[in-house]
Amino acid sequence: MVKIFIDPGHGGSDFGATGYGLREKDLTLSISKRLVNILLNEYDDVQVKLSRTGNQTVSLNERTNAANAWNADFLLSIHINASGGSGFESYIYIGSFPSRSATNQKRNIIHDEVIKTTGFIDRGKKEADFHMVRESHMQSILTENGFIDNAHDANLLRQSSFLDKIARGHANGLEKALKLKRKSAEQVSVASSPSDGSSSNREMGDQRYQVNKAVAGYYTAADAKTGENKKSTVKKGDYYVYKRYDGMINVTKQKGVPGSWINPNNNVTTALNTFRIRVTADELWYYNKPDWNAREGIAKKGEVFTVVDTLTVNGSKMYKLKSGKYITANPQYIEKL
Structure with missing residues:
Protein backbone atom coordinates (compact mmCIF):
# COMPACT_ATOMS: atom_id res chain seq x y z
CA MET A 1 0.00 0.00 0.00
CA VAL A 2 1.38 3.42 -1.02
CA LYS A 3 0.34 6.33 1.21
CA GLY A 11 -6.68 27.99 2.80
CA GLY A 12 -9.08 29.71 5.16
CA SER A 13 -7.88 33.18 6.09
CA ASP A 14 -4.71 32.60 4.05
CA PHE A 15 -5.69 33.30 0.45
CA GLY A 16 -2.21 32.70 -0.92
CA ALA A 17 -1.47 34.51 -4.17
CA THR A 18 -4.27 36.37 -5.96
CA GLY A 19 -4.76 37.78 -9.42
CA TYR A 20 -7.36 38.27 -12.15
CA GLY A 21 -10.16 37.34 -9.74
CA LEU A 22 -8.51 34.06 -8.77
CA ARG A 23 -7.26 32.91 -5.36
CA GLU A 24 -4.48 30.41 -4.87
CA LYS A 25 -6.24 28.63 -2.00
CA ASP A 26 -9.22 27.80 -4.25
CA LEU A 27 -7.14 26.56 -7.16
CA THR A 28 -4.87 24.36 -5.06
CA LEU A 29 -7.85 22.67 -3.41
CA SER A 30 -9.59 22.11 -6.74
CA ILE A 31 -6.46 20.59 -8.31
CA SER A 32 -5.81 18.45 -5.24
CA LYS A 33 -9.33 17.03 -5.12
CA ARG A 34 -9.17 16.20 -8.82
CA LEU A 35 -5.87 14.44 -8.21
CA VAL A 36 -7.29 12.46 -5.28
CA ASN A 37 -10.19 11.40 -7.46
CA ILE A 38 -7.84 10.09 -10.14
CA LEU A 39 -5.60 8.24 -7.69
CA LEU A 40 -8.43 6.52 -5.83
CA ASN A 41 -10.39 5.62 -8.95
CA GLU A 42 -7.60 4.46 -11.21
CA TYR A 43 -4.97 2.79 -9.01
CA ASP A 44 -4.82 -0.21 -6.71
CA ASP A 45 -3.21 -0.22 -3.27
CA VAL A 46 -3.17 3.56 -2.84
CA GLN A 47 -4.23 5.57 0.19
CA VAL A 48 -4.52 9.34 -0.05
CA LYS A 49 -4.91 11.98 2.63
CA LEU A 50 -5.40 15.74 2.22
CA SER A 51 -4.01 18.34 4.61
CA ARG A 52 -7.33 20.14 4.20
CA THR A 53 -10.57 19.14 2.52
CA GLY A 54 -12.24 22.54 2.46
CA ASN A 55 -11.59 26.22 3.08
CA GLN A 56 -9.89 25.68 6.43
CA THR A 57 -6.97 27.52 7.95
CA VAL A 58 -4.32 24.88 8.62
CA SER A 59 -0.87 25.89 9.83
CA LEU A 60 2.28 24.60 8.16
CA ASN A 61 3.20 22.69 11.32
CA GLU A 62 -0.23 21.05 11.41
CA ARG A 63 0.21 19.95 7.81
CA THR A 64 3.59 18.29 8.20
CA ASN A 65 2.68 16.89 11.62
CA ALA A 66 -0.34 15.20 10.06
CA ALA A 67 1.75 13.73 7.25
CA ASN A 68 4.40 12.50 9.66
CA ALA A 69 1.89 11.00 12.08
CA TRP A 70 0.20 9.17 9.20
CA ASN A 71 3.57 7.75 8.12
CA ALA A 72 3.03 8.84 4.55
CA ASP A 73 5.32 7.44 1.89
CA PHE A 74 5.29 10.60 -0.17
CA LEU A 75 4.17 14.21 0.27
CA LEU A 76 3.09 16.49 -2.56
CA SER A 77 2.42 20.16 -1.81
CA ILE A 78 0.51 21.97 -4.57
CA HIS A 79 0.79 25.72 -5.08
CA ILE A 80 0.23 28.51 -7.61
CA ASN A 81 3.00 31.02 -8.25
CA ALA A 82 2.98 34.82 -8.49
CA SER A 83 5.16 37.85 -9.15
CA GLY A 84 7.31 37.72 -12.17
CA GLY A 85 6.89 34.91 -14.62
CA SER A 86 4.88 32.24 -16.37
CA GLY A 87 4.96 28.47 -16.24
CA PHE A 88 5.71 25.54 -13.95
CA GLU A 89 8.47 24.82 -11.48
CA SER A 90 9.05 22.24 -8.76
CA SER A 96 21.29 17.57 2.65
CA PHE A 97 19.05 14.68 3.70
CA PRO A 98 19.24 10.86 3.46
CA SER A 99 16.76 10.36 0.62
CA ARG A 100 17.88 13.35 -1.45
CA SER A 101 18.87 11.38 -4.54
CA ALA A 102 15.69 9.27 -4.57
CA THR A 103 13.54 12.33 -3.87
CA ASN A 104 15.13 14.26 -6.70
CA GLN A 105 14.63 11.35 -9.06
CA LYS A 106 10.91 11.18 -8.25
CA ARG A 107 10.61 14.96 -8.50
CA ASN A 108 12.17 14.88 -11.96
CA ILE A 109 9.63 12.32 -13.15
CA ILE A 110 6.63 14.23 -11.78
CA HIS A 111 7.95 17.54 -13.07
CA ASP A 112 8.40 16.22 -16.60
CA GLU A 113 4.92 14.66 -16.65
CA VAL A 114 3.25 17.91 -15.60
CA ILE A 115 5.11 19.81 -18.31
CA LYS A 116 4.15 17.16 -20.86
CA THR A 117 0.47 17.17 -19.93
CA THR A 118 -0.10 20.91 -19.44
CA GLY A 119 2.27 22.46 -21.96
CA PHE A 120 3.42 24.91 -19.27
CA ILE A 121 6.67 26.81 -19.82
CA ASP A 122 9.34 24.83 -17.93
CA ARG A 123 10.88 27.13 -15.32
CA GLY A 124 13.11 24.41 -13.95
CA LYS A 125 13.67 21.90 -11.17
CA LYS A 126 14.68 23.87 -8.10
CA GLU A 127 15.59 23.70 -4.41
CA ALA A 128 14.35 25.82 -1.51
CA ASP A 129 14.04 25.93 2.27
CA PHE A 130 10.25 25.52 2.21
CA HIS A 131 8.61 24.19 5.38
CA MET A 132 6.63 21.47 3.60
CA VAL A 133 9.72 19.83 2.11
CA ARG A 134 11.96 20.55 5.10
CA GLU A 135 9.81 19.30 7.97
CA SER A 136 8.21 16.26 6.31
CA HIS A 137 9.84 12.95 7.28
CA MET A 138 9.06 11.30 3.97
CA GLN A 139 10.18 12.09 0.43
CA SER A 140 8.42 15.28 -0.58
CA ILE A 141 8.15 17.86 -3.34
CA LEU A 142 6.38 21.17 -3.87
CA THR A 143 5.01 22.27 -7.23
CA GLU A 144 4.16 25.77 -8.47
CA ASN A 145 1.54 25.48 -11.18
CA GLY A 146 1.50 28.66 -13.21
CA ASP A 164 -7.91 18.56 -14.96
CA LYS A 165 -4.69 18.58 -16.99
CA ILE A 166 -2.64 19.75 -14.01
CA ALA A 167 -4.11 16.98 -11.86
CA ARG A 168 -3.58 14.42 -14.61
CA GLY A 169 0.05 15.46 -15.04
CA HIS A 170 0.71 14.97 -11.33
CA ALA A 171 -1.10 11.62 -11.38
CA ASN A 172 0.92 10.39 -14.34
CA GLY A 173 4.10 11.46 -12.57
CA LEU A 174 3.15 9.80 -9.31
CA GLU A 175 2.29 6.61 -11.17
CA LYS A 176 5.75 6.43 -12.72
CA ALA A 177 7.69 7.76 -9.72
CA LEU A 178 5.99 5.55 -7.11
CA LYS A 179 5.36 2.61 -9.46
CA LEU A 180 1.63 2.70 -8.83
CA LYS A 181 -0.40 -0.17 -10.22
CA ARG A 182 -3.29 0.75 -12.48
CA LYS A 183 -6.63 -0.93 -11.99
CA SER A 184 -7.91 -3.03 -14.85
CA ALA A 185 -10.39 -1.35 -17.17
CA GLU A 186 -13.22 -3.26 -15.51
CA GLN A 187 -12.19 -2.00 -12.07
CA VAL A 188 -11.93 1.64 -12.90
CA SER A 189 -14.80 3.41 -11.20
CA VAL A 190 -16.49 6.47 -12.53
CA ALA A 191 -15.01 9.83 -11.66
CA SER A 192 -16.98 11.79 -9.08
CA SER A 193 -18.17 15.34 -9.40
CA PRO A 194 -15.72 18.17 -8.61
CA SER A 195 -16.06 19.69 -5.17
CA ASP A 196 -17.23 23.01 -6.55
CA GLY A 197 -20.24 21.34 -8.16
CA SER A 198 -19.51 23.05 -11.46
CA SER A 199 -20.36 20.06 -13.61
CA SER A 200 -23.28 17.69 -13.65
CA ASN A 201 -22.53 14.07 -12.79
CA ARG A 202 -25.42 11.66 -12.76
CA GLU A 203 -26.24 8.01 -13.22
CA MET A 204 -28.51 7.54 -16.19
CA GLY A 205 -30.06 4.12 -15.59
CA ASP A 206 -31.79 2.84 -18.74
CA GLN A 207 -31.02 5.76 -21.06
CA ARG A 208 -29.53 4.59 -24.34
CA TYR A 209 -26.87 6.10 -26.56
CA GLN A 210 -25.94 5.26 -30.13
CA VAL A 211 -22.31 5.22 -31.23
CA ASN A 212 -22.40 5.78 -34.97
CA LYS A 213 -18.75 5.04 -35.68
CA ALA A 214 -15.80 3.64 -33.75
CA VAL A 215 -14.54 6.24 -31.27
CA ALA A 216 -11.81 6.34 -28.63
CA GLY A 217 -12.71 5.23 -25.09
CA TYR A 218 -10.99 6.58 -21.99
CA TYR A 219 -10.56 5.76 -18.30
CA THR A 220 -12.01 9.06 -17.06
CA ALA A 221 -14.14 11.95 -18.29
CA ALA A 222 -11.13 14.25 -17.99
CA ASP A 223 -9.16 11.99 -20.33
CA ALA A 224 -12.03 11.88 -22.82
CA LYS A 225 -12.20 15.65 -22.83
CA THR A 226 -8.48 16.10 -23.46
CA GLY A 227 -8.07 13.04 -25.71
CA GLU A 228 -5.27 11.63 -23.55
CA ASN A 229 -4.63 8.18 -22.02
CA LYS A 230 -6.78 6.20 -24.41
CA LYS A 231 -8.18 3.01 -22.87
CA SER A 232 -9.95 1.27 -25.74
CA THR A 233 -11.93 1.67 -28.95
CA VAL A 234 -15.70 1.87 -28.51
CA LYS A 235 -17.27 0.17 -31.51
CA LYS A 236 -20.34 1.28 -33.41
CA GLY A 237 -23.59 0.19 -31.78
CA ASP A 238 -26.19 0.86 -29.09
CA TYR A 239 -25.05 1.37 -25.48
CA TYR A 240 -26.45 2.17 -22.07
CA VAL A 241 -25.42 5.51 -20.55
CA TYR A 242 -23.84 4.80 -17.18
CA LYS A 243 -22.97 8.39 -16.27
CA ARG A 244 -22.42 11.85 -17.68
CA TYR A 245 -19.77 14.22 -16.42
CA ASP A 246 -18.54 17.58 -17.73
CA GLY A 247 -20.09 16.93 -21.14
CA MET A 248 -18.53 13.48 -21.47
CA PRO A 258 -19.23 1.38 -15.82
CA GLY A 259 -17.74 1.17 -19.28
CA SER A 260 -15.59 3.67 -21.18
CA TRP A 261 -15.76 7.44 -21.27
CA ILE A 262 -16.23 8.97 -24.71
CA ASN A 263 -16.41 12.49 -26.04
CA PRO A 264 -19.76 12.86 -27.84
CA ASN A 265 -18.17 15.44 -30.13
CA ASN A 266 -16.20 12.56 -31.67
CA ASN A 267 -19.42 10.79 -32.58
CA VAL A 268 -21.35 11.54 -35.77
CA THR A 269 -24.57 12.24 -33.87
CA THR A 270 -25.33 12.43 -30.21
CA ALA A 271 -28.03 10.89 -28.09
CA LEU A 272 -31.08 9.04 -29.42
CA ASN A 273 -34.56 10.58 -29.30
CA THR A 274 -33.52 14.07 -30.30
CA PHE A 275 -36.13 16.76 -30.86
CA ARG A 276 -36.31 20.41 -31.87
CA ILE A 277 -37.22 23.48 -29.85
CA ARG A 278 -37.98 27.10 -30.69
CA VAL A 279 -37.17 30.13 -28.52
CA THR A 280 -40.36 32.00 -27.58
CA ALA A 281 -38.78 34.65 -25.34
CA ASP A 282 -37.44 37.81 -26.95
CA GLU A 283 -33.93 36.92 -25.75
CA LEU A 284 -32.65 33.87 -23.90
CA TRP A 285 -29.23 32.99 -22.50
CA TYR A 286 -27.43 29.89 -23.69
CA TYR A 287 -24.49 28.32 -21.86
CA ASN A 288 -21.16 26.64 -22.73
CA LYS A 289 -21.55 23.91 -20.10
CA PRO A 290 -24.27 22.56 -17.76
CA ASP A 291 -23.83 25.42 -15.30
CA ASP A 309 -30.29 15.50 -23.92
CA THR A 310 -32.15 16.81 -20.88
CA LEU A 311 -30.29 17.45 -17.62
CA THR A 312 -31.20 18.63 -14.15
CA VAL A 313 -28.80 21.32 -12.96
CA ASN A 314 -29.29 22.69 -9.45
CA GLY A 315 -32.91 21.57 -9.48
CA SER A 316 -33.89 23.08 -12.85
CA LYS A 317 -34.12 21.45 -16.25
CA MET A 318 -31.60 22.28 -18.95
CA TYR A 319 -31.38 21.06 -22.55
CA LYS A 320 -28.13 20.07 -24.20
CA LEU A 321 -28.12 21.18 -27.82
CA LYS A 322 -26.62 19.42 -30.84
CA SER A 323 -24.10 22.28 -31.05
CA GLY A 324 -22.72 21.30 -27.62
CA LYS A 325 -24.27 24.36 -25.96
CA TYR A 326 -26.95 24.34 -23.24
CA ILE A 327 -30.22 26.22 -22.78
CA THR A 328 -33.06 26.30 -20.26
CA ALA A 329 -35.86 23.74 -20.67
CA ASN A 330 -38.40 26.05 -19.03
CA PRO A 331 -41.57 26.02 -21.23
CA GLN A 332 -42.11 29.68 -20.38
CA TYR A 333 -39.21 30.51 -22.70
CA ILE A 334 -39.09 27.71 -25.29
CA GLU A 335 -41.52 25.39 -27.08
CA LYS A 336 -41.09 21.90 -28.46
CA LEU A 337 -41.70 21.44 -32.17
Whole structure:
Protein backbone atom coordinates (compact mmCIF):
# COMPACT_ATOMS: atom_id res chain seq x y z
CA MET A 1 0.00 0.00 0.00
CA VAL A 2 1.38 3.42 -1.02
CA LYS A 3 0.34 6.33 1.21
CA ILE A 4 0.34 9.71 -0.51
CA PHE A 5 -0.20 12.91 1.46
CA ILE A 6 -1.45 15.80 -0.70
CA ASP A 7 -1.22 19.36 0.59
CA PRO A 8 -3.40 22.00 -1.11
CA GLY A 9 -1.47 25.14 -0.31
CA HIS A 10 -2.97 27.92 1.84
CA GLY A 11 -6.68 27.99 2.80
CA GLY A 12 -9.08 29.71 5.16
CA SER A 13 -7.88 33.18 6.09
CA ASP A 14 -4.71 32.60 4.05
CA PHE A 15 -5.69 33.30 0.45
CA GLY A 16 -2.21 32.70 -0.92
CA ALA A 17 -1.47 34.51 -4.17
CA THR A 18 -4.27 36.37 -5.96
CA GLY A 19 -4.76 37.78 -9.42
CA TYR A 20 -7.36 38.27 -12.15
CA GLY A 21 -10.16 37.34 -9.74
CA LEU A 22 -8.51 34.06 -8.77
CA ARG A 23 -7.26 32.91 -5.36
CA GLU A 24 -4.48 30.41 -4.87
CA LYS A 25 -6.24 28.63 -2.00
CA ASP A 26 -9.22 27.80 -4.25
CA LEU A 27 -7.14 26.56 -7.16
CA THR A 28 -4.87 24.36 -5.06
CA LEU A 29 -7.85 22.67 -3.41
CA SER A 30 -9.59 22.11 -6.74
CA ILE A 31 -6.46 20.59 -8.31
CA SER A 32 -5.81 18.45 -5.24
CA LYS A 33 -9.33 17.03 -5.12
CA ARG A 34 -9.17 16.20 -8.82
CA LEU A 35 -5.87 14.44 -8.21
CA VAL A 36 -7.29 12.46 -5.28
CA ASN A 37 -10.19 11.40 -7.46
CA ILE A 38 -7.84 10.09 -10.14
CA LEU A 39 -5.60 8.24 -7.69
CA LEU A 40 -8.43 6.52 -5.83
CA ASN A 41 -10.39 5.62 -8.95
CA GLU A 42 -7.60 4.46 -11.21
CA TYR A 43 -4.97 2.79 -9.01
CA ASP A 44 -4.82 -0.21 -6.71
CA ASP A 45 -3.21 -0.22 -3.27
CA VAL A 46 -3.17 3.56 -2.84
CA GLN A 47 -4.23 5.57 0.19
CA VAL A 48 -4.52 9.34 -0.05
CA LYS A 49 -4.91 11.98 2.63
CA LEU A 50 -5.40 15.74 2.22
CA SER A 51 -4.01 18.34 4.61
CA ARG A 52 -7.33 20.14 4.20
CA THR A 53 -10.57 19.14 2.52
CA GLY A 54 -12.24 22.54 2.46
CA ASN A 55 -11.59 26.22 3.08
CA GLN A 56 -9.89 25.68 6.43
CA THR A 57 -6.97 27.52 7.95
CA VAL A 58 -4.32 24.88 8.62
CA SER A 59 -0.87 25.89 9.83
CA LEU A 60 2.28 24.60 8.16
CA ASN A 61 3.20 22.69 11.32
CA GLU A 62 -0.23 21.05 11.41
CA ARG A 63 0.21 19.95 7.81
CA THR A 64 3.59 18.29 8.20
CA ASN A 65 2.68 16.89 11.62
CA ALA A 66 -0.34 15.20 10.06
CA ALA A 67 1.75 13.73 7.25
CA ASN A 68 4.40 12.50 9.66
CA ALA A 69 1.89 11.00 12.08
CA TRP A 70 0.20 9.17 9.20
CA ASN A 71 3.57 7.75 8.12
CA ALA A 72 3.03 8.84 4.55
CA ASP A 73 5.32 7.44 1.89
CA PHE A 74 5.29 10.60 -0.17
CA LEU A 75 4.17 14.21 0.27
CA LEU A 76 3.09 16.49 -2.56
CA SER A 77 2.42 20.16 -1.81
CA ILE A 78 0.51 21.97 -4.57
CA HIS A 79 0.79 25.72 -5.08
CA ILE A 80 0.23 28.51 -7.61
CA ASN A 81 3.00 31.02 -8.25
CA ALA A 82 2.98 34.82 -8.49
CA SER A 83 5.16 37.85 -9.15
CA GLY A 84 7.31 37.72 -12.17
CA GLY A 85 6.89 34.91 -14.62
CA SER A 86 4.88 32.24 -16.37
CA GLY A 87 4.96 28.47 -16.24
CA PHE A 88 5.71 25.54 -13.95
CA GLU A 89 8.47 24.82 -11.48
CA SER A 90 9.05 22.24 -8.76
CA TYR A 91 11.06 22.12 -5.54
CA ILE A 92 12.82 19.76 -3.21
CA TYR A 93 14.53 20.74 0.05
CA ILE A 94 17.77 22.64 -0.47
CA GLY A 95 19.66 20.96 2.34
CA SER A 96 21.29 17.57 2.65
CA PHE A 97 19.05 14.68 3.70
CA PRO A 98 19.24 10.86 3.46
CA SER A 99 16.76 10.36 0.62
CA ARG A 100 17.88 13.35 -1.45
CA SER A 101 18.87 11.38 -4.54
CA ALA A 102 15.69 9.27 -4.57
CA THR A 103 13.54 12.33 -3.87
CA ASN A 104 15.13 14.26 -6.70
CA GLN A 105 14.63 11.35 -9.06
CA LYS A 106 10.91 11.18 -8.25
CA ARG A 107 10.61 14.96 -8.50
CA ASN A 108 12.17 14.88 -11.96
CA ILE A 109 9.63 12.32 -13.15
CA ILE A 110 6.63 14.23 -11.78
CA HIS A 111 7.95 17.54 -13.07
CA ASP A 112 8.40 16.22 -16.60
CA GLU A 113 4.92 14.66 -16.65
CA VAL A 114 3.25 17.91 -15.60
CA ILE A 115 5.11 19.81 -18.31
CA LYS A 116 4.15 17.16 -20.86
CA THR A 117 0.47 17.17 -19.93
CA THR A 118 -0.10 20.91 -19.44
CA GLY A 119 2.27 22.46 -21.96
CA PHE A 120 3.42 24.91 -19.27
CA ILE A 121 6.67 26.81 -19.82
CA ASP A 122 9.34 24.83 -17.93
CA ARG A 123 10.88 27.13 -15.32
CA GLY A 124 13.11 24.41 -13.95
CA LYS A 125 13.67 21.90 -11.17
CA LYS A 126 14.68 23.87 -8.10
CA GLU A 127 15.59 23.70 -4.41
CA ALA A 128 14.35 25.82 -1.51
CA ASP A 129 14.04 25.93 2.27
CA PHE A 130 10.25 25.52 2.21
CA HIS A 131 8.61 24.19 5.38
CA MET A 132 6.63 21.47 3.60
CA VAL A 133 9.72 19.83 2.11
CA ARG A 134 11.96 20.55 5.10
CA GLU A 135 9.81 19.30 7.97
CA SER A 136 8.21 16.26 6.31
CA HIS A 137 9.84 12.95 7.28
CA MET A 138 9.06 11.30 3.97
CA GLN A 139 10.18 12.09 0.43
CA SER A 140 8.42 15.28 -0.58
CA ILE A 141 8.15 17.86 -3.34
CA LEU A 142 6.38 21.17 -3.87
CA THR A 143 5.01 22.27 -7.23
CA GLU A 144 4.16 25.77 -8.47
CA ASN A 145 1.54 25.48 -11.18
CA GLY A 146 1.50 28.66 -13.21
CA PHE A 147 1.44 32.33 -12.21
CA ILE A 148 -1.89 33.62 -10.96
CA ASP A 149 -0.96 37.24 -11.75
CA ASN A 150 0.11 36.50 -15.32
CA ALA A 151 -2.74 37.05 -17.80
CA HIS A 152 -1.88 34.00 -19.92
CA ASP A 153 -1.51 31.62 -16.97
CA ALA A 154 -4.57 33.04 -15.20
CA ASN A 155 -6.69 32.42 -18.28
CA LEU A 156 -5.61 28.78 -18.21
CA LEU A 157 -6.11 28.43 -14.47
CA ARG A 158 -9.73 29.59 -14.65
CA GLN A 159 -10.54 26.70 -17.03
CA SER A 160 -11.85 23.51 -15.44
CA SER A 161 -10.36 21.44 -18.24
CA PHE A 162 -6.90 22.89 -17.57
CA LEU A 163 -7.11 22.12 -13.86
CA ASP A 164 -7.91 18.56 -14.96
CA LYS A 165 -4.69 18.58 -16.99
CA ILE A 166 -2.64 19.75 -14.01
CA ALA A 167 -4.11 16.98 -11.86
CA ARG A 168 -3.58 14.42 -14.61
CA GLY A 169 0.05 15.46 -15.04
CA HIS A 170 0.71 14.97 -11.33
CA ALA A 171 -1.10 11.62 -11.38
CA ASN A 172 0.92 10.39 -14.34
CA GLY A 173 4.10 11.46 -12.57
CA LEU A 174 3.15 9.80 -9.31
CA GLU A 175 2.29 6.61 -11.17
CA LYS A 176 5.75 6.43 -12.72
CA ALA A 177 7.69 7.76 -9.72
CA LEU A 178 5.99 5.55 -7.11
CA LYS A 179 5.36 2.61 -9.46
CA LEU A 180 1.63 2.70 -8.83
CA LYS A 181 -0.40 -0.17 -10.22
CA ARG A 182 -3.29 0.75 -12.48
CA LYS A 183 -6.63 -0.93 -11.99
CA SER A 184 -7.91 -3.03 -14.85
CA ALA A 185 -10.39 -1.35 -17.17
CA GLU A 186 -13.22 -3.26 -15.51
CA GLN A 187 -12.19 -2.00 -12.07
CA VAL A 188 -11.93 1.64 -12.90
CA SER A 189 -14.80 3.41 -11.20
CA VAL A 190 -16.49 6.47 -12.53
CA ALA A 191 -15.01 9.83 -11.66
CA SER A 192 -16.98 11.79 -9.08
CA SER A 193 -18.17 15.34 -9.40
CA PRO A 194 -15.72 18.17 -8.61
CA SER A 195 -16.06 19.69 -5.17
CA ASP A 196 -17.23 23.01 -6.55
CA GLY A 197 -20.24 21.34 -8.16
CA SER A 198 -19.51 23.05 -11.46
CA SER A 199 -20.36 20.06 -13.61
CA SER A 200 -23.28 17.69 -13.65
CA ASN A 201 -22.53 14.07 -12.79
CA ARG A 202 -25.42 11.66 -12.76
CA GLU A 203 -26.24 8.01 -13.22
CA MET A 204 -28.51 7.54 -16.19
CA GLY A 205 -30.06 4.12 -15.59
CA ASP A 206 -31.79 2.84 -18.74
CA GLN A 207 -31.02 5.76 -21.06
CA ARG A 208 -29.53 4.59 -24.34
CA TYR A 209 -26.87 6.10 -26.56
CA GLN A 210 -25.94 5.26 -30.13
CA VAL A 211 -22.31 5.22 -31.23
CA ASN A 212 -22.40 5.78 -34.97
CA LYS A 213 -18.75 5.04 -35.68
CA ALA A 214 -15.80 3.64 -33.75
CA VAL A 215 -14.54 6.24 -31.27
CA ALA A 216 -11.81 6.34 -28.63
CA GLY A 217 -12.71 5.23 -25.09
CA TYR A 218 -10.99 6.58 -21.99
CA TYR A 219 -10.56 5.76 -18.30
CA THR A 220 -12.01 9.06 -17.06
CA ALA A 221 -14.14 11.95 -18.29
CA ALA A 222 -11.13 14.25 -17.99
CA ASP A 223 -9.16 11.99 -20.33
CA ALA A 224 -12.03 11.88 -22.82
CA LYS A 225 -12.20 15.65 -22.83
CA THR A 226 -8.48 16.10 -23.46
CA GLY A 227 -8.07 13.04 -25.71
CA GLU A 228 -5.27 11.63 -23.55
CA ASN A 229 -4.63 8.18 -22.02
CA LYS A 230 -6.78 6.20 -24.41
CA LYS A 231 -8.18 3.01 -22.87
CA SER A 232 -9.95 1.27 -25.74
CA THR A 233 -11.93 1.67 -28.95
CA VAL A 234 -15.70 1.87 -28.51
CA LYS A 235 -17.27 0.17 -31.51
CA LYS A 236 -20.34 1.28 -33.41
CA GLY A 237 -23.59 0.19 -31.78
CA ASP A 238 -26.19 0.86 -29.09
CA TYR A 239 -25.05 1.37 -25.48
CA TYR A 240 -26.45 2.17 -22.07
CA VAL A 241 -25.42 5.51 -20.55
CA TYR A 242 -23.84 4.80 -17.18
CA LYS A 243 -22.97 8.39 -16.27
CA ARG A 244 -22.42 11.85 -17.68
CA TYR A 245 -19.77 14.22 -16.42
CA ASP A 246 -18.54 17.58 -17.73
CA GLY A 247 -20.09 16.93 -21.14
CA MET A 248 -18.53 13.48 -21.47
CA ILE A 249 -20.47 10.18 -21.49
CA ASN A 250 -19.65 6.81 -19.92
CA VAL A 251 -21.14 4.16 -22.22
CA THR A 252 -21.49 0.48 -21.43
CA LYS A 253 -22.95 -2.68 -22.95
CA GLN A 254 -23.85 -4.01 -19.49
CA LYS A 255 -26.48 -1.90 -17.77
CA GLY A 256 -25.38 -0.62 -14.37
CA VAL A 257 -21.70 -1.43 -14.94
CA PRO A 258 -19.23 1.38 -15.82
CA GLY A 259 -17.74 1.17 -19.28
CA SER A 260 -15.59 3.67 -21.18
CA TRP A 261 -15.76 7.44 -21.27
CA ILE A 262 -16.23 8.97 -24.71
CA ASN A 263 -16.41 12.49 -26.04
CA PRO A 264 -19.76 12.86 -27.84
CA ASN A 265 -18.17 15.44 -30.13
CA ASN A 266 -16.20 12.56 -31.67
CA ASN A 267 -19.42 10.79 -32.58
CA VAL A 268 -21.35 11.54 -35.77
CA THR A 269 -24.57 12.24 -33.87
CA THR A 270 -25.33 12.43 -30.21
CA ALA A 271 -28.03 10.89 -28.09
CA LEU A 272 -31.08 9.04 -29.42
CA ASN A 273 -34.56 10.58 -29.30
CA THR A 274 -33.52 14.07 -30.30
CA PHE A 275 -36.13 16.76 -30.86
CA ARG A 276 -36.31 20.41 -31.87
CA ILE A 277 -37.22 23.48 -29.85
CA ARG A 278 -37.98 27.10 -30.69
CA VAL A 279 -37.17 30.13 -28.52
CA THR A 280 -40.36 32.00 -27.58
CA ALA A 281 -38.78 34.65 -25.34
CA ASP A 282 -37.44 37.81 -26.95
CA GLU A 283 -33.93 36.92 -25.75
CA LEU A 284 -32.65 33.87 -23.90
CA TRP A 285 -29.23 32.99 -22.50
CA TYR A 286 -27.43 29.89 -23.69
CA TYR A 287 -24.49 28.32 -21.86
CA ASN A 288 -21.16 26.64 -22.73
CA LYS A 289 -21.55 23.91 -20.10
CA PRO A 290 -24.27 22.56 -17.76
CA ASP A 291 -23.83 25.42 -15.30
CA TRP A 292 -26.25 28.32 -14.89
CA ASN A 293 -23.30 30.66 -14.38
CA ALA A 294 -21.60 29.66 -17.64
CA ARG A 295 -23.40 32.14 -19.89
CA GLU A 296 -21.96 32.37 -23.40
CA GLY A 297 -24.46 34.18 -25.59
CA ILE A 298 -28.06 35.12 -26.30
CA ALA A 299 -30.53 33.26 -28.51
CA LYS A 300 -33.21 35.34 -30.22
CA LYS A 301 -36.95 34.72 -30.45
CA GLY A 302 -37.80 32.26 -33.20
CA GLU A 303 -34.42 30.52 -33.31
CA VAL A 304 -34.69 26.73 -33.59
CA PHE A 305 -32.33 24.20 -32.02
CA THR A 306 -31.96 20.42 -31.87
CA VAL A 307 -31.99 18.95 -28.35
CA VAL A 308 -29.91 15.83 -27.68
CA ASP A 309 -30.29 15.50 -23.92
CA THR A 310 -32.15 16.81 -20.88
CA LEU A 311 -30.29 17.45 -17.62
CA THR A 312 -31.20 18.63 -14.15
CA VAL A 313 -28.80 21.32 -12.96
CA ASN A 314 -29.29 22.69 -9.45
CA GLY A 315 -32.91 21.57 -9.48
CA SER A 316 -33.89 23.08 -12.85
CA LYS A 317 -34.12 21.45 -16.25
CA MET A 318 -31.60 22.28 -18.95
CA TYR A 319 -31.38 21.06 -22.55
CA LYS A 320 -28.13 20.07 -24.20
CA LEU A 321 -28.12 21.18 -27.82
CA LYS A 322 -26.62 19.42 -30.84
CA SER A 323 -24.10 22.28 -31.05
CA GLY A 324 -22.72 21.30 -27.62
CA LYS A 325 -24.27 24.36 -25.96
CA TYR A 326 -26.95 24.34 -23.24
CA ILE A 327 -30.22 26.22 -22.78
CA THR A 328 -33.06 26.30 -20.26
CA ALA A 329 -35.86 23.74 -20.67
CA ASN A 330 -38.40 26.05 -19.03
CA PRO A 331 -41.57 26.02 -21.23
CA GLN A 332 -42.11 29.68 -20.38
CA TYR A 333 -39.21 30.51 -22.70
CA ILE A 334 -39.09 27.71 -25.29
CA GLU A 335 -41.52 25.39 -27.08
CA LYS A 336 -41.09 21.90 -28.46
CA LEU A 337 -41.70 21.44 -32.17
